[in-house]
Amino acid sequence: MRVCLALVALGIVAVVVRALTSPSEPTPRWDLFICILVALAGAIGGFIELRRSRLSAVGVDSGGRYWWPAQRSTWMGFGLFLIVVPVLLVVYATFSYSADAWRITEAGHTISEVKVHEVLSSEHSRNQRTRNSTYSSKVEVSIPFASGTRDVTGKVFSDEPMRPGDEVWALYAPSSGSLGAILDTDRAALEEKTGGPAGLPLILLVAGWTAWWLFLALVCGSVGSSLPALRSGRVRALGVSVVGGGAARVNKTQDGSETGRPHPCLLLEGADGARMRLFMDRAVNPVSLAADTGGEAQLYWAPRPRSGQQGSARRQAVLVAPDNRYVRGWVDAAPGSVFPDGAPVPASKELPGGRELRAIRTLPTWDPAVHGAGFVALQVALLALMMMTLGVGAAGAVLLASVAVLALPVAWMVTASRRTRHLTKLPVRDEPADAK
Numbered sequence: 001m002r003v004c005l006a007l008v009a010l011g012i013v014a015v016v017v018r019a020l021t022s023p024s025e026p027t028p029r030w031d032l033f034i035c036i037l038v039a040l041a042g043a044i045g046g047f048i049e050l051r052r053s054r055l056s057a058v059g060v061d062s063g064g065r066y067w068w069p070a071q072r073s074t075w076m077g078f079g080l081f082l083i084v085v086p087v088l089l090v091v092y093a094t095f096s097y098s099a100d101a102w103r104i105t106e107a108g109h110t111i112s113e114v115k116v117h118e119v120l121s122s123e124h125s126r127n128q129r130t131r132n133s134t135y136s137s138k139v140e141v142s143i144p145f146a147s148g149t150r151d152v153t154g155k156v157f158s159d160e161p162m163r164p165g166d167e168v169w170a171l172y173a174p175s176s177g178s179l180g181a182i183l184d185t186d187r188a189a190l191e192e193k194t195g196g197p198a199g200l201p202l203i204l205l206v207a208g209w210t211a212w213w214l215f216l217a218l219v220c221g222s223v224g225s226s227l228p229a230l231r232s233g234r235v236r237a238l239g240v241s242v243v244g245g246g247a248a249r250v251n252k253t254q255d256g257s258e259t260g261r262p263h264p265c266l267l268l269e270g271a272d273g274a275r276m277r278l279f280m281d282r283a284v285n286p287v288s289l290a291a292d293t294g295g296e297a298q299l300y301w302a303p304r305p306r307s308g309q310q311g312s313a314r315r316q317a318v319l320v321a322p323d324n325r326y327v328r329g330w331v332d333a334a335p336g337s338v339f340p341d342g343a344p345v346p347a348s349k350e351l352p353g354g355r356e357l358r359a360i361r362t363l364p365t366w367d368p369a370v371h372g373a374g375f376v377a378l379q380v381a382l383l384a385l386m387m388m389t390l391g392v393g394a395a396g397a398v399l400l401a402s403v404a405v406l407a408l409p410v411a412w413m414v415t416a417s418r419r420t421r422h423l424t425k426l427p428v429r430d431e432p433a434d435a436k
Contacts, residue, residue, distance in 0.1 A: 001366060004046035008378070011039025012082050015385075019089035020198045020206065024096045027391030032090065036389065040382040047375040050368050067328045067359050069281035071217075078217040080408055083381055085206060087404045090388050092202075094397040101182055101193035107173035111190050114141045116166045120153065124161075137162040143170055145177035154183035236342035240268040240276070240299045240319075245290025247423035250279050250314070262423040266290055266319070266327070267334060268299060275334035278319055280327060282419050285362035286426060289327065292360065297321045300345070301331055325360045370418055377411030380404075 014035035022031075120138040139162055140153045156168055171190040172181035184190050188199050197203070244267035249260045264286035266278045278299070280286070301317035317331040333339035384404040388397050 001046060001049050004042045004049060007042025007045065008039045009042075009082070011035050011037070011042065011382075012086055014038065015086040016089060016206065019086065019093055020203055022195050023089070023093040023198050024098065024101070024193050025093070025195055026097065026099075026102055027094075027389065029093070029389040032093075032389040033386060036086075036382055036386045040379065040386065043375060043378045043382060047372070047379065050366050050371060050375060065357060065359065068361050069283050072283060073281075074217040076412075078213050080412075081209070081213045083378070083408055084405055085210070087381070087385055087401050089206070090385060091397050091401045092198075094388065095394060096192065098182070098193050100179070101171060101190075104171055104173045104176070104179050104182065105194045107176040107179060109171055109173050109194055111169055111171050111187060111194075112144075113167050113187075114143065114170045116141055116162055116164055116168060117151070118164055119162050122161055133159065135159070135161050139168065139183065141168065141170060141181075141183065143172050143177075143181045144174070145172070146174045147177050150177055152181045152183075154181065156183050156185050158185050234303055235300050235345040236303075237298060237300050237345050238270050238340055238342040239296060240270050241296055242290055242293045242319075243267050243269045243275075245286035247286060247426040248277060248279075261420055262426075264289075264423065264426075265329075266293070268297075268319075268331070270340050272340065274340040275337040276331050276339065277334050278317060278327065278329045278331045279314075280329040282416075282423065284327075288362045289360060293319070293321055293325075293327070295322070299331065299342075301342070320357070321360075324357050326357050327360050370415055370422075373411040373414040373418070374408070377407040381407040 012035075015032055018031050018035060116139045118140045120140060122135055122137040125134050125136070126132070135158050136155060137158065138153060138155050140151055142149050143152045152170070152172075154170075156162065162168075168183050168185055169187045169190055170181045170183055171193065173179050182190065182193070186199075188196075192198055246265065246267070247262040248265050250263050261282070263279045263282055264284045265280065266286060266289065268276045268278055270276070276299070280289075298320045299317060300320065301315040303315070314330045314332050317329060319327045319329075381404040384400040384407070388400045388404075392400060
């Protein structure tokens with residue numbers, strides 16, 4: 001699976017690099033087509049590998065020191081961003097391509113600085129939000145073609161009104177005066193139209209957003225095992241036994257009925273018989289987790305929120321097994337039970353944390369019933385992107401881009417719906433089915 005995902009990432013990165021180094025080329029863009037084909041091969045391979053893992057082992061494994069559902073969510077967001085970027089860049093390449101500029105390029109182009117002889121017309125526009133002004137001016141310049149100097153008119157955009165004597169850049173083919181010239185105040189914009197790299201602002205924008213999303217994935221997904229509120233002197237602890245696992249709804253109405261989406265939970269019991277439920281991320285398999293942690297454990301939880309809002313009985317918690325493996329979530333009293341007081345943890349006692357703790361990870365990591373929709377959506381997005389590189393016009397590019405961008409969020413919703421149906425079939429049991 002890692003090889004397949006690496007191929008997908010490699011293809012997408014190659015698309016981004018090619019789209020930035022040479023955005024304005026005529027279609028079909030076979031360079032982009034091949035890059036997307038590599039990513040599509042990885043997506044198809046991943047889907048086949050996923051189907052083969054249907055009978056993979058179900059259970060638990062010791063992961064890293066960080067709670068893996070948090071990493072999973074942030075990396076999924078980063079992956080979605082990586083799909084959106086090449087789609088937007090291919091759309092940008094479609095709209096930035098100029099047939100006139102490419103004909104001039106094929107005829108042997110040059111870019112020279114020329115002076116404005118006359119300003120034929122000028123229009124002023126102002127952005128109400130940014131207060132920036134833009135002038136659209138129709139100007140006349142003289143272009144030194146091989147056959148002689150010719151007057152050429154063109155439209156340029158500038159921050160200041162154009163005046164006779166101002167200098168602009170002209171793209172033309174000296175040997176083909178019939179092709180005319182393209183004018184611009186920015187030389188880099190004309191170089192981009194001839195097959196050069198995208199402008200520096202666009203490159204910095206893509207690089208900056210990629211670095212930001214990567215930073216979020218690395219930092220937000222690497223939250224340590226100890227919660228911010230679990231601090232010495234502010235924590236209570238209780239020895240508990242894991243007596244069951246399943247799913248339950250986490251929200252409560254004023255009459256005590258439970259609403260909302262079901263979440264995996266472990267049924268915990270204290271020495272005094274008080275029962276609690278430890279709710280976890282929806283990606284966790286509660287049955288496998290309950291079977292693995294069916295013995296004694298230590299429950300640490302943060303103080304109860306002071307607000308009297310609905311759902312305030314929930315407390316952030318960490319369940320630590322004797323072998324230093326842990327589970328993160330939030331805990332509340334089970335129906336018909338009163339939440340125990342627990343024992344305050346002295347400020348001098350070291351709380352669980354650090355490199356010695358390992359998060360408990362439920363298997364399988366890749367579930368065909370859950371993740372199949374995501375791989376199908378990825379293939380649809382890549383196929384739409386591949387068709388865009390063959391040349392489908394502006395309207396076709398927008399339509400295919402919409403399909404590519406919306407495919408993954410739709411798959412995300414389908415996956416969430418499948419998780420809900422799966423968890424609905426897992427009521428909390430008093431004893432885990434596979435208890436040791």
